[in-house]
Every structure is written in C-alpha cells, then in structure tokens.
Amino acid sequence: MLTKSTIKLVQSLQDKKHRKEQSLFVAEGEKIVSEVLASKIKVKTLFATSLWLQNNAINVHKTIECIVVDEKQMKQLSAQPSPPQVLVVCMIEQVELPLNIKGTTLLLDTIQDPGNMGTIIRIADWYGITRIICSENSADVYNPKVIQASMGSFTRVALCYTRISDFIKRHAAIPVYGAMLQGKSLYDVSLKPDCMILIGNEGNGISKELIPLITNPICIPKRGGAESLNAAIAAAIICDTWARSVS
C-alpha cells in the first residue's frame, strides 16, 4: 500500500540533499525502468500500475518490493509532466575512481544543465565510452532531468565526481583533447584510442586551471555566424571524431 510517508520520501528525492542523505534516487518511465531492471542497479521499490505489472512481472526480480498505484497516485510520485506507468526507487552506489583507463574517458568541467549532462551520458553510451569524470560542481547524475535525458544510458556509463586536474595529473601519459579557439581542426586530427576528452562549461568553456593540462588543443571548424555550439553538441562531434579515428 502507498502511504503518505512513502509519497513524501519519493518526492523528496527530487532534491540532491535528500538523495545524498538516503542514498536513493528515482527513475521513471517504461524505457528507462526496463534498462534499470536489466542492469546491476539495485532497485529498492517499484511503483507501477496494475496493467504494467501484469505485462512485465517477468522482468521484476522477486526480491524487489512492488507497490501497485493508480494514475492519481503516480502523478504524486512522478516528477514528469505526464505520469508514467512505472517508477523505481534505486540505491545509489559509490562509484570508485577508475585506475585503469584504457579507451576514452570523458572529462566534464562544470556541466551545469541537467539536460546537457543526460544528453552527454547518452552520447558516451552510443560511442561505447563507459567512463565519465565530472568536476564536483557539475550537475548530479541522479537529478531526475539527467536520468530522463540520458534515456537509460546512465545504467551503462560510470560517472565519478572529483577534481579533474588531479585526475589528469594521475594519468599524465594519456593525451588530453580539449576544444579551444586556436586548436587544430578536428578534420585534420586522428584521436588516439586511449585518451581523455575534456568538455567545458556551457557559458564559460574550459576552466583556466585546466587549460595548461590540455595536451592536444582541437577545434570544430566553424563556417557560419553562430558564436559557439552547445556543450553536448561539441561533445558529440568530438566523440564522433574519436570513433572515426579508431574505427
């Protein structure tokens, strides 16, 4: 049965503070929940309409607590404009900093828009990039808007929050690609299979303290009038160039 205190708990998880206190987060919607259920993420409670449960019971592990809710109750639990058929409360597990960083690592320097953060996670997942290091002031991966924009890709990409400069220095042998005005055209560059790709903040670009740590400045050649590209768009084009280089 759905109690008032449960509704309150689920609603509170829209705030980072409460997610941290409870070590819990929310994922919503059929597509995203199906990805969560197929992943290693531990689901504490699943809330669903009776119809969803009828059709999907086979995918729900016996140990998961299931609560049947009606549309009105789902509306109370959900952070979405139109309430979904299913919503899960999951455990946040501490992600350890990777030691072996074969392949590409994305470094996100102060990406603050949750939509951008989620979109970048989805891009990483598309290109088979499974590691993202975020500066501590970046958007929280468990923010409902990040979860939504990532379309389930957060289940396959490990995100860590740490000081990016320390991380780069710890792996000094690995080239660091970063977009800068005076960088080399991406069309003339072949990215190394093992590398780091540094993406700067939406408004301010790459932090001053990180610029000297870029070993390979690159740029996306511009042909028209726009002053800049959105951070997620820049990330996509650089990741695509990496994929071209190694394929």
Add this chain to the structure above:
Amino acid sequence: MLTKSTIKLVQSLQDKKHRKEQSLFVAEGEKIVSEVLASKIKVKTLFATSLWLQNNAINVHKTIECIVVDEKQMKQLSAQPSPPQVLVVCMIEQVELPLNIKGTTLLLDTIQDPGNMGTIIRIADWYGITRIICSENSADVYNPKVIQASMGSFTRVALCYTRISDFIKRHAAIPVYGAMLQGKSLYDVSLKPDCMILIGNEGNGISKELIPLITNPICIPKRGGAESLNAAIAAAIICDTWARSVS
C-alpha cells in the same frame, strides 16, 4: 510608460495562436537582442532597464519605440526564470520557400521539442547552413524556448514550414541524405556540396511517407549500448560530416 494592456500583449505572445494573430514574437536577453538589433528583423518595441539603455542606446535605431522598465515589470514581461535586462517585440515576416537551393538545406520532419529545434538552428548557423524546411507539425521557430535555445542563430537562418515531400519532389535532382538503420556508414560517405539532410522526429524517426524519398540512406555507426541519439545530436553529426566533405 508600461501599460497593463502592453504587459498582457507581450505575455500573450508566449502562445502560438496569439503570435499568429498579431504577427509578433518576443526575443529576450542581451546576447539574443544584440543579434536581433544587428539583423534585418523589424523591432516594434524594446523594453529595457535604464542601465541597459544607457550602455546600448547607440545600437538601437531611432525608429524603435523604447520603454524603460524596472526589474519587477521585466519579470512580468519575461518568459525566462530570471528576467533579462532587455526584451524586444518583433514583427514576424513571411518567409518565402526558397527557389534556388544551392548548398545544404536541412529538412526537419516533425521536430517537436522546442529545445531541439533551437539547438538545430544553432548547429545550422555554425555550419553556415542558412535554410531549414520544417514539416507543418514541427515546433514553431517563434516559440520562446526555440528563440532561447537558438542563441540568436534564428536571425541568420531562414525557416519555412511546408510539406516536406512536396519540397523534395520539386527539387528532384538534389540528393537527400537521411539516417536509417541500414544506411551507409557516415565514415565512408562524402556528402555532396548541394544536398538536403533529412532529420526525423525525436521518438518515431523519419515519417513513412518520406522514407522512399531518401536517395542516400546513411547511418551514424554505433559502438555502445544506447538505442538512439537525440535528434539534435544526430543533426550535428550529419552536418559536421557534410562540412568535412566540402572543406
């Protein structure tokens, strides 16, 4: 002086119906307004704080009606979470369908998210693509969220709304690139300088009726687990490939 009826008019322009009736739209914020003032767009009224006017009067043509407002009034006019220093009400001018389509034309098939639409306009502008043809059920370019996400690029890109199939048939000699699962890898394709790039809907992809009109099916090679890419991200990668091909 700012009257109640003016406030009501500006607020009403958040709705497409009223924008159409009045042939007016709103643009907000220093960056976007500066692009509007530098463009051919006709500004009817400019609302600004006295500070903004002091610093920017030189860029405002004498014929533009200027109304000084305080922060509280700006909050009433603005559709943004934090009210800007300046906001303009502009005339909507009918854009004629292009006859000569040298270079690239983007075709947007039912792009419904205003954020995606604005981001795609910004991408087009970055790559020097000045023509976008949208299906009639696509997001309205004058939606405040589109204007915002385009970051001023809507001043340099001409958008027309029409039946895409008719447009393609009228220019039958021009190749049409469209992303499809069984398409040729973008990494093995050189896009023609004169071409059309067809971008499908966020959830459903390219409409059934348009698929037979794609002359060159392409695909963005996938290496990881994500099922798909966001429509704006796909548009960016295809436009970038076009730019690589012609540069």
